[in-house]
Each structure stands twice: as C-alpha cells, then as structure tokens.
Amino acid sequence: MSPDLEERVERIRAIIGDDPNITEKRMFGGLAFMLNGNMLCGYTNKGDFMVRVGKDLEAEARSLPGARDMDYTGKAMAGFLFIDEETLTEDSALARWIALSTRFVGTLPPK
Numbered sequence: 001m002s003p004d005l006e007e008r009v010e011r012i013r014a015i016i017g018d019d020p021n022i023t024e025k026r027m028f029g030g031l032a033f034m035l036n037g038n039m040l041c042g043y044t045n046k047g048d049f050m051v052r053v054g055k056d057l058e059a060e061a062r063s064l065p066g067a068r069d070m071d072y073t074g075k076a077m078a079g080f081l082f083i084d085e086e087t088l089t090e091d092s093a094l095a096r097w098i099a100l101s102t103r104f105v106g107t108l109p110p111k
Helices: 003-016 053-063 091-105
Strands: 022-027 030-035 038-043 049-052 068-070 079-085
Touching: 003 030, 003 038, 003 091, 022 038, 038 091, 049 091, 053 079, 053 091
Parallel strands: none
Antiparallel strands: 022 030, 030 038, 038 049, 049 079, 068 079
16 A cells, blocks of 8 residues: 555544444455444545445435545445545545444444
C-alpha cells in the first residue's frame, strides 16, 4: 500500500477504534473494513473511498456532498458509493460516512 493510502487507512482506524466486530481485508487492490464479516468501507488501490449504504440509505447518502456511483467494474454497484476525497478532509466528514455505512451494515446478519 502506498504511503498516501496508508495514511488514509489510518484515519479510518482512528475513527473506528478497537471495535472487536471490525476486521480488515484486502479488497479491490486496497483495504476494506468489515463489520461482522460484511464490507463497511475502505479504499481501493486507486485511492477511492468506498462505502456500503444499502438500497434503503442510498438516497440519503447521495444527498451528501461528494457521493458518486461505485463503478469499480464499469457498472454501478447498487448500495455502494465512492466518496470524493476532497469532501473527506475533515475527520468529522469521514466519521459521518462511516456512521452512515454502519447504520446499514450493522443490520446485516454476520458472515
């Protein structure tokens, strides 16, 4: 992982803290954070921040600054978004996205 990407991942780790239900997994060439085995958020190898908000929270998430389709494969993935890095400069903005993702992923059964 590049030093820039490692710095971004460290910001997530600082926000998440020592939650025993969250693990890390290499995905999309980067690093994803998993809540009870379900993808929560993370960074791709290209430096794109991704969140999983599910279909029910997708409209709310899209109303926030910086949200765009997660089209890693060339096709938009329903319930997943990329968030523009410019909108994540403040830790509070990053924490808001993680909290929104947690609202959805926390409802999923553990894997």
